[in-house]
Amino acid sequence: MNDSIFQARTQVQTTNWQGLPAIALKLGQGDSALICLQGAQVLSWVSQGQERLFLSPLAVHDGRTAIRGGIPVCFPQFNQRGPLVKHGFARIMSWAADKAQALGNDGVQLKLRLKDTEATRAVWPHEFEAVLTVQLTPGQLRVELAVNNGGTQDLPFTAALHSYLRVPDVEQAALQGLQDLSYWDAVADTHPRQQGALRFGVETDSVYPRADEPLQLLAGNQPWLQIAQDAAWSETVVWNPGPALCATLKDMEPASWQQMLCVEAAAIDAAVIVAPGQCWKAAQHLTAH
Numbered sequence: 001m002n003d004s005i006f007q008a009r010t011q012v013q014t015t016n017w018q019g020l021p022a023i024a025l026k027l028g029q030g031d032s033a034l035i036c037l038q039g040a041q042v043l044s045w046v047s048q049g050q051e052r053l054f055l056s057p058l059a060v061h062d063g064r065t066a067i068r069g070g071i072p073v074c075f076p077q078f079n080q081r082g083p084l085v086k087h088g089f090a091r092i093m094s095w096a097a098d099k100a101q102a103l104g105n106d107g108v109q110l111k112l113r114l115k116d117t118e119a120t121r122a123v124w125p126h127e128f129e130a131v132l133t134v135q136l137t138p139g140q141l142r143v144e145l146a147v148n149n150g151g152t153q154d155l156p157f158t159a160a161l162h163s164y165l166r167v168p169d170v171e172q173a174a175l176q177g178l179q180d181l182s183y184w185d186a187v188a189d190t191h192p193r194q195q196g197a198l199r200f201g202v203e204t205d206s207v208y209p210r211a212d213e214p215l216q217l218l219a220g221n222q223p224w225l226q227i228a229q230d231a232a233w234s235e236t237v238v239w240n241p242g243p244a245l246c247a248t249l250k251d252m253e254p255a256s257w258q259q260m261l262c263v264e265a266a267a268i269d270a271a272v273i274v275a276p277g278q279c280w281k282a283a284q285h286l287t288a289h
């Protein structure tokens with residue numbers, strides 16, 4: 001699929017990832033992204049010649065299992081905070097892609113849609129349309145989740161953009177910007193206050209309130225990524241399984257925990273409620289250094 005509205009060197013191609021339908025975006029400047037229709041999941045983002053997202057070499061690709069890596073969309077339930085499958089059904093369903101559109105001089109935007117079906121209504125009795133908008137511009141990836149309530153009842157949900165960021169070595173990484181915030185350490189089940197930057201090496205699973213300023217992820221002492229989230233994402237979840245939990249995850253190599261860090265834009269502590277006819281939307285913005 002090449003489109004004349006694009007600059008000669010901006011490319012949009014239908015392709016596949018491990019046999020699953022996918023769309024590849026590439027800018028004239030060289031940055032690229034790969035989006036799988038299963039889950040509307042961004043699986044790859046290459047900026048300045050470096051892969052910025054982690055995708056497990058053992059990720060399952062059977063079309064019905066959650067894909068380990070990239071940016072899974074958790075909707076309409078985060079984790080096991082409700083009766084639905086873990087992290088909701090959106091990540092294991094096939095979304096429909098609109099035609100890609102040009103964005104500025106050298107950018108591209110792709111919207112993917114998921115609507116209620118008989119199967120979703122059977123487990124979650126709501127009429128909805130979720131729209132994931134992926135915007136790729138030089139050095140930046142912006143991912144927005146919108147949820148439209150097409151029904152006559154309030155639509156309550158929790159959600160997250162469960163971004164798996166690739167890092168050269170998580171034990172040499174630091175995440176800045178969450179200091180002084182009180183958070184829930186889900187591993188210890190305690191509510192401490194964050195002292196300084198986050199460092200990694202053991203299992204980390206923590207829920208922070210959203211910080212006012214963008215977060216900075218350092219690799220060694222070098223800036224690696226900036227992570228920002230719109231205010232409607234009220235929480236940030238930071239997850240790394242560490243060596244012990246990673247060894248038990250069938251779709252991760254034992255050492256994979258060293259190459260990833262999940263920094264998730266989340267709306268989970270209180271359910272979002274969308275009134276009939278209304279829309280909720282919020283984006284996560286990743287900027288490569």
Ligand SMILES: O=P(O)(O)OC[C@H]1O[C@H](O)[C@H](O)[C@@H](O)[C@@H]1O
Pocket residue numbers: 066079086087205206237238239262264
């Ligand atoms: O293995 P998954 O179902 O993809 O979940 C992976 C992780 O997601 C989030 O980060 C949660 O906070 C973790 O508790 C969970 O283990």
